[in-house]
Amino acid sequence: MPLLITGAADAGLMELPWEMPLSTWPEERIAALPRGLSRHVVRFVRHGDGVLAVKETNPEIAHREFQMLRELERLDAPCVKAIAVVTGRQTAAGEPLSAALVTEHLAFSLPYRALFSTALRKGTLTRLIDALSVLVVRLHLAGFYWGDVSLSNALFRRDASEFSAYLVDAETGDMHERLTPGQRSYDLEIATTNIIGELLDLQESEDLDEGIDPIDIGTRLEARYDELWAALTFSETITKNVPFHVAERVRKLNELGFDLGEIDMQQTSDGTAIMLRPKVVDAGFHSRRLMRLTGLDVQENQARRLLNDLDEYRAVHTEGDDETFAAHEWLTHIFEPTIRAVPRDLRGKLEPAQVFHEVLDHRWYLAEASGADVPMPVATASYVKNVLPTKADEKAVLGRSIAEMTAELPALTKEHGTRYEARDPYANDNTHGWGGVPEPEPSEPPQVQRRSTRIPVSDRPQARVRDRAAEAADEELGTLDSPDE
Amino acid sequence: MATVTYDSASRIYPGTERPAVDSLDLDIADGEFLVLVGPSGCGKSTSLRMLAGLEDIDKGSIWVGDRDVTHVQPKDRDIAMVFQSYALYPHMTVADNMGFALKIAKVDKSEIRKRVEEAAKILDLTEYLDRKPKALSGGQRQRVAMGRAIVRQPQVFLMDEPLSNLDAKLRVQTRTQIAALQRRLGTTTVYVTHDQVEALTMGDRIAVLKDGVLQQVGTPREMYDTPANVFVAGFIGSPAMNISTFKVENGYALVGNSKVQLQRETVAHMSEADHGEAVLGFRPESLDRVAPNTEGALPVDVVVVEELGSDAFVYGQLPQPLVKQGDVKFGGSGEVIVRVDPRDVPKKGDSIWVKIREGEQHVFSAATGERISPTAVSTAATPKA
Numbered sequence: 069m070p071l072l073i074t075g076a077a078d079a080g081l082m083e084l085p086w087e088m089p090l091s092t093w094p095e096e097r098i099a100a101l102p103r104g105l106s107r108h109v110v111r112f113v114r115h116g117d118g119v120l121a122v123k124e125t126n127p128e129i130a131h132r133e134f135q136m137l138r139e140l141e142r143l144d145a146p147c148v149k150a151i152a153v154v155t156g157r158q159t160a161a162g163e164p165l166s167a168a169l170v171t172e173h174l175a176f177s178l179p180y181r182a183l184f185s186t187a188l189r190k191g192t193l194t195r196l197i198d199a200l201s202v203l204v205v206r207l208h209l210a211g212f213y214w215g216d217v218s219l220s221n222a223l224f225r226r227d228a229s230e231f232s233a234y235l236v237d238a239e240t241g242d243m244h245e246r247l248t249p250g251q252r253s254y255d256l257e258i259a260t261t262n263i264i265g266e267l268l269d270l271q272e273s274e275d276l277d278e279g280i281d282p283i284d285i286g287t288r289l290e291a292r293y294d295e296l297w298a299a300l301t302f303s304e305t306i307t308k309n310v311p312f313h314v315a316e317r318v319r320k321l322n323e324l325g326f327d328l329g330e331i332d333m334q335q336t337s338d339g340t341a342i343m344l345r346p347k348v349v350d351a352g353f354h355s356r357r358l359m360r361l362t363g364l365d366v367q368e369n370q371a372r373r374l375l376n377d378l379d380e381y382r383a384v385h386t387e388g389d390d391e392t393f394a395a396h397e398w399l400t401h402i403f404e405p406t407i408r409a410v411p412r413d414l415r416g417k418l419e420p421a422q423v424f425h426e427v428l429d430h431r432w433y434l435a436e437a438s439g440a441d442v443p444m445p446v447a448t449a450s451y452v453k454n455v456l457p458t459k460a461d462e463k464a465v466l467g468r469s470i471a472e473m474t475a476e477l478p479a480l481t482k483e484h485g486t487r488y489e490a491r492d493p494y495a496n497d498n499t500h501g502w503g504g505v506p507e508p509e510p511s512e513p514p515q516v517q518r519r520s521t522r523i524p525v526s527d528r529p530q531a532r533v534r535d536r537a538a539e540a541a542d543e544e545l546g547t548l549d550s551p552d553e
Numbered sequence: 554m555a556t557v558t559y560d561s562a563s564r565i566y567p568g569t570e571r572p573a574v575d576s577l578d579l580d581i582a583d584g585e586f587l588v589l590v591g592p593s594g595c596g597k598s599t600s601l602r603m604l605a606g607l608e609d610i611d612k613g614s615i616w617v618g619d620r621d622v623t624h625v626q627p628k629d630r631d632i633a634m635v636f637q638s639y640a641l642y643p644h645m646t647v648a649d650n651m652g653f654a655l656k657i658a659k660v661d662k663s664e665i666r667k668r669v670e671e672a673a674k675i676l677d678l679t680e681y682l683d684r685k686p687k688a689l690s691g692g693q694r695q696r697v698a699m700g701r702a703i704v705r706q707p708q709v710f711l712m713d714e715p716l717s718n719l720d721a722k723l724r725v726q727t728r729t730q731i732a733a734l735q736r737r738l739g740t741t742t743v744y745v746t747h748d749q750v751e752a753l754t755m756g757d758r759i760a761v762l763k764d765g766v767l768q769q770v771g772t773p774r775e776m777y778d779t780p781a782n783v784f785v786a787g788f789i790g791s792p793a794m795n796i797s798t799f800k801v802e803n804g805y806a807l808v809g810n811s812k813v814q815l816q817r818e819t820v821a822h823m824s825e826a827d828h829g830e831a832v833l834g835f836r837p838e839s840l841d842r843v844a845p846n847t848e849g850a851l852p853v854d855v856v857v858v859e860e861l862g863s864d865a866f867v868y869g870q871l872p873q874p875l876v877k878q879g880d881v882k883f884g885g886s887g888e889v890i891v892r893v894d895p896r897d898v899p900k901k902g903d904s905i906w907v908k909i910r911e912g913e914q915h916v917f918s919a920a921t922g923e924r925i926s927p928t929a930v931s932t933a934a935t936p937k938a
């Protein structure tokens with residue numbers, strides 16, 4: 069069977085080394101980025117000036133997941149973008165190879181394991197869980213049963229002071245007209261178990277503080293989900309003043325960041341009251357409003373923050389003016405100068421909208437310390453000088469262009485390293501329940517390294533050393549056992 | 554341990570008229586391994602998910618033991634879906650990987666250890682309990698994943714195409730393991746697959762579904778020897794049964810210039826709606842090669858010969874025309890597969906004569922596709938010399 073690439077409008081994909089098993093792709097192709105746990109071999113691959121995620125799996129699953137991701141994209145659900153399915157792969161010697169699913173890497177996104185490579189506060193952890201619960205609610209509203217909700221199967225992006233979660237693995241999912249209560253509750257049961265498993269695993273590897281109770285955190289998801297689901301979908305019975313109640317309901321949904329698309333109004337059987345139930349609820353209320361006003365495409369909480377600033381600006385500077393006009397003024401006088409004030413060599417740190425959010429925060433602290441209002445340009449200058457340089461390069465972590473990044477920021481990379489170096493390329497190749505997993509390599513796996521720019525990560529050397537020693541001991545024991553099967 | 558009963562259970566998706574599962578009646582015995590099998594869209598997965606609580610039951614009910622679970626939430630049904638997607642956590646020991654979910658259920662520590670050890674014994678993993686998954690082989694890892702379901706000690710295991718992720722070789726290995734494990738555990742198990750070979754090799758009994766309707770349920774042997782209708786006849790068995798519709802005159806099916814005698818009781822079961830036609834089925838191994846023009850024999854033009862070492866199959870064509878095309882509901886193409894002696898294979902383009910072995914005909918109504926030949930057919934394992 070000849071090599072077949074379905075889906076992508078990108079002839080350059082043909083040039084990737086499809087005739088080699090993914091686990092042996094040459095290191096100049098591989099972007100050493102942190103990965104979640106995966107049942108399959110997954111590698112990040114440099115392609116053009118971007119990064120692709122390539123996953124080896126069987127052709128039926130690859131095609132199915134591709135369709136599912138496309139369908140989710142059509143429904144505007146937060147998920148990675150499917151690029152192509154590659155089938156008919158074989159080695160030069162004619163040995164058949166697994167099919168592959170290619171997705172685009174989500175810029176500025178972080179797998180949860182990357183967030184644990186720096187000291188993790190409990191606050192961050194609960195925010196991750198909250199972001200995941202919003203994601204699950206949104207997917208459930210769209211009729212998507214995930215079947216394997218976990219921290220590993222999502223990616224996280226900073227979103228003002230919160231996180232936004234994106235689905236990255238749709239392999240086990242199903243699209244339905246509407247989910248049954250059973251499907252929703254089972255998805256949450258799986259989620260809870262998976263999250264607790266993932267956190268226990270982090271504790272075993274000493275990446276998560278012993279003081280944090282995984283069961284506590286894990287059960288938070290369901291509670292948060294239930295709260296949000298109820299707020300979005302509960303039916304209320306009202307006897308009078310229907311327009312007021314509908315408007316009130318819309319306002320409450322907007323506060324939660326959702327829009328009401330359709331509503332069901334049904335007279336009760338005795339005809340004395342009306343039952344209201346939201347039927348179609350869309351996420352992204354604030355990000356859509358900001359997009360309409362300014363053309364800025366940012367995440368929900370960032371949009372909320374920017375809109376607050378915009379509204380404040382409008383109240384003070386352009387009273388009585390049309391909202392669109394005020395937005396234009398704000399964009400040219402406040403937002404753009406702030407973003408332009410970030411030197412080129414620091415732009416890989418954070419997304420522009422996130423920078424703006426942090427400048428606003430910084431301004432608040434400055435104002436509190438000095439006891440007087442601090443103008444935006446002053447706050448920006450102080451932020452760029454004192455705060456931004458201390459941030460890790462997040463675009464470098466999972467940015468669109470690592471090659472470009474390092475060309476632009478040699479000094480910075482030299483100084484900070486890329487922080488999130490994949491310490492062991494095989495560490496996260498999860499053992500898959502029903503096989504399909506590569507056997508452990510007899511020798512040390514090849515280290516993916518770029519000599520010119522990397523310095524070793526020295527966050528937790530002790531733990532790694534102990535880990536290695538324990539593994540070595542395990543291996544010794546292993547030689548005494550008879551081989552399986 | 555428990556029985557499972559589907560009592561006229563139906564699932565009708567909103568906005569559709571035809572039920573996805575239509576009045577399913579099925580009794581699954583305590584400890585039984587039942588396989589739901591059928592082509593894609595037949596309702597097998599939906600049936601399983603109704604039992605799991607993932608699909609609503611719009612009519613009828615489902616019982617686990619003597620408990621009606623129709624409106625019970627999935628987590629309260631005491632059922633475990635065994636996942637193809639179970640992850641193993643790399644830094645946790647095998648024992649923790651198997652037992653951690655019990656911690657969430659607030660099971661006592663010593664009880665967890667006890668259950669993990671019991672499961673490990675059944676799974677041959679005892680000596681690996683304190684290792685990390687990385688140190689295990691692929692097969693052992695699969696067993697750890699199964700261990701996660703076993704330690705929960707549910708009443709029923711559910712498995713939905715658990716082998717679909719695997720390559721062909723590992724699939725055969727794993728299906729044997731699952732079947733053996735189920736027999737050791739003795740836990741009632743419902744297993745869904747689209748693969749009839751998997752169904753035949755694993756199940757105590759098989760239930761074949763099509764378009765949401767249960768076609769037949771029985772042991773692998775019964776399904777193979779006495780298919781209840783043309784669909785089951787064609788679905789179960791590989792290579793598939795030869796199925797063609799023929800004109801019937803005076804108790805004989807007319808095949809070109811040849812005549813095949815049908816059993817008298819079979820002919821008696823034909824109805825007016827059949828318009829003097831019947832569907833005749835015979836398995837590739839139910840044919841003997843005979844001399845040309847032997848009475849009751851059929852000529853077959855050899856199109857392709859497939860040699861498998863232990864077996865050889867002739868893919869051929871019956872003489873045309875069979876019956877008026879267009880009127881035929883079942884098997885109008887006249888294609889036929891014959892198992893032949895691998896040491897004596899005809900060449901492409903040859904014409905061979907074959908005769909259906911006595912008592913190895915399956916006859917179905919040309920109008921309804923229902924079986925009309927009364928007796929079970931037992932096929933010999935190898936062709937007669």
